[in-house]
Amino acid sequence: MNSAQRPHPLTVMAAAVALLISALIGAQGSVMHGVNKEVDRLVARDLAPLAPASGAGGVAVVVHLSGRTFFFNYGYADQADKRPISSDSLFNVGSVRKVFEAVLVAQAVQRGELKLDDPVNKYVTELQGDYIRRVTIGELLAHTSGLLLPTDHPPWPNDHYSLQGFLDALNAYAPEGGEQPGKQRIYAHSGYILLQLVLERRYGKPIAELIAHGITAPLGMTSTVVPERGPNNRALMDPALMARAVQGYARDSGPIGLPGNQQGYYDFSGTGQMFSSARDLAVLLAACLGDAPVAPELRQALQTTQRELFAVDARYGQAMAWEINNVPGAKIIDKPGGLNNASAYIGLIPELKIGVVILSNRGDVAPFEIARNSLLPELARMVRTPIVTNAQRRTHG
Numbered sequence: 001m002n003s004a005q006r007p008h009p010l011t012v013m014a015a016a017v018a019l020l021i022s023a024l025i026g027a028q029g030s031v032m033h034g035v036n037k038e039v040d041r042l043v044a045r046d047l048a049p050l051a052p053a054s055g056a057g058g059v060a061v062v063v064h065l066s067g068r069t070f071f072f073n074y075g076y077a078d079q080a081d082k083r084p085i086s087s088d089s090l091f092n093v094g095s096v097r098k099v100f101e102a103v104l105v106a107q108a109v110q111r112g113e114l115k116l117d118d119p120v121n122k123y124v125t126e127l128q129g130d131y132i133r134r135v136t137i138g139e140l141l142a143h144t145s146g147l148l149l150p151t152d153h154p155p156w157p158n159d160h161y162s163l164q165g166f167l168d169a170l171n172a173y174a175p176e177g178g179e180q181p182g183k184q185r186i187y188a189h190s191g192y193i194l195l196q197l198v199l200e201r202r203y204g205k206p207i208a209e210l211i212a213h214g215i216t217a218p219l220g221m222t223s224t225v226v227p228e229r230g231p232n233n234r235a236l237m238d239p240a241l242m243a244r245a246v247q248g249y250a251r252d253s254g255p256i257g258l259p260g261n262q263q264g265y266y267d268f269s270g271t272g273q274m275f276s277s278a279r280d281l282a283v284l285l286a287a288c289l290g291d292a293p294v295a296p297e298l299r300q301a302l303q304t305t306q307r308e309l310f311a312v313d314a315r316y317g318q319a320m321a322w323e324i325n326n327v328p329g330a331k332i333i334d335k336p337g338g339l340n341n342a343s344a345y346i347g348l349i350p351e352l353k354i355g356v357v358i359l360s361n362r363g364d365v366a367p368f369e370i371a372r373n374s375l376l377p378e379l380a381r382m383v384r385t386p387i388v389t390n391a392q393r394r395t396h397g
Contacts, residue, residue: 036070038382039063043072046375047358050365051075051085056253057246057362058085060278064285064355065379071278077246077361078259087278090223090244091359092261093344094337096281097226097274098192099305100211102141102320104199106301107214114202116141120194123201129171135181137198140191141320142309146179149190151265163268170194185312192321196270207270218298219283224276227262228269235260235272245275248341251364256341263339273339278359281346285355288348306333306350325372330380336368347371352383 043061051058051074058075071087108114116138121127131146139145149169150157161169170190179186196207203210208226216224223244227235237245237260245259257263262273286292288302305320317324325332334347340363347356347368356376358367 035066035068035382039065039070039379040072042375042378043070046370047072047367048074050358050360050362050367052253052362054253055079055082056255057249057360059365059367060085060087060089060091060357060359062087062278062282062285062355062357063379064282064289064291064353066383067291067353069282069286071282073278077244079247079249079255085246085361087282088223088244089246089359090241090260090275090277091246091344091361092248092273092339092342093276093281093359094273094339094342095189095192096276096335096337096344096346098321098337099335099346100215100274101192101195101199101207102305102322103298103301104210104214105137105141105195106304106320107297108199108202110297110300110304114198120198123198124167124194126167127170129173131173131175131181132170137195138309139182140195140198142318143185143187143191144182144310144318145188145191146175146181146184146186147173147188147191147194148175148179148186149173149188152186152188152190157265160265160267166190166193166266166268185310185318193266193271200270211274215298216280218295219287219292221276221280221283223280224274226270226274227260227272229262229264229272232258233262234258235262235275237275241275244277246361248339249362250340251362256363261341276359278357281357281359285346285348285357289350289353289355291353306348327372327377329384330377332372332376334368334371339363343367345371347376349376349380352380354379354383 047059047061055076056079061072063070073085075085077083077085077089114137118137120135120137121133127133135145199210200207211226227237230236242260247259248256248261250256264271287294306322308317308319308324310318315326322333322335330349332347332349337344342363343360343365345358345367356371
């Protein structure tokens with residue numbers, strides 16, 4: 001072959017580069033296919049069984065992994081009309097709402113508008129009782145206030161609180177077990193109702209408006225709302241949102257309430273439960289994990305809420321609303337929520353940028369146990385042991 005017939009060196013190099021890129025793309029595609037299959041397998045194994053064979057309820061799931069978001073849906077939003085659950089179905093997320101109030105406080109602290117060691121009666125000035133006047137905002141956030149009203153734990157009472165009744169109960173509060181502010185972790189719904197009042201008093205706006213302005217609107221979460229409670233304990237929502245609300249079911253698969261059902265012991269404005277969808281909470285997941293474009297102040301607040309404020313023991317800790325679980329192979333930061341006809345969960349492994357949302361319209365499931373003990377640790381192992389490595393071992397071993 002003479003020189004005129006030989007390929008130009010640059011042509012040879014370009015061909016080699018093209019082959020390398022093709023090989024890399026093929027390998028990456030193979031890895032992604034393997035990841036998809038493994039995520040599918042884990043979710044089908046752990047969460048598909050939460051949708052009962054009777055059709056009374058189901059589950060919507062989000063998995064955030066390696067910068068990607070996966071959606072899964074099983075069962076019915078409403079058994080009567082055979083309406084399937086979708087990623088846009090609207091669920092009562094119960095105490096997951098507490099994360100949003102914690103973020104509002106973190107933002108306020110960053111701006112110098114609140115302090116964690118501020119006593120709550122600096123803002124809710126009616127609180128002058130011997131015990132409650134010593135409780136701080138930070139203690140409410142971390143469930144270390146020592147508050148324990150009848151509405152906080154079973155057996156659930158029949159009595160409800162008006163605003164004045166709630167303030168009277170707090171002023172009269174004296175712990176029966178010698179609890180002290182800041183000295184122990186006792187989960188208290190009443191503490192976050194009081195935190196709502198602190199925020200509303202500080203800013204002169206209702207809590208739903210504060211959440212929308214500070215969190216959901218900036219993140220583009222268009223299906224996350226805190227409606228008032230109307231007749232028949234049903235949320236007062238826009239008809240388009242109500243059309244997406246799920247029917248809730250009990251342990252015996254019987255319906256509880258109507259779609260949009262709210263429950264609570266506090267009969268004053270702002271105490272209705274939050275509703276959201278899997279698609280909206282996927283946005284929050286990505287923001288909490290630093291995998292979405294977020295304004296710096298909001299990003300800092302989201303991260304701040306995840307830091308431990310109180311160590312319960314070597315395994316468990318309490319952050320701002322979030323709970324910290326040090327399980328083998330992973331540090332899980334999460335928040336469960338639920339009622340007798342709804343179950344909700346959002347969980348993170350921040351160091352690996354893994355997140356999970358689980359929403360069910362049944363009250364007899366425990367998604368937090370599944371996520372903490374199985375799904376999230378398995379996803380962590382996937383990230384630490386890439387599928388491509390396992391494939392290579394099978395090929396060459």
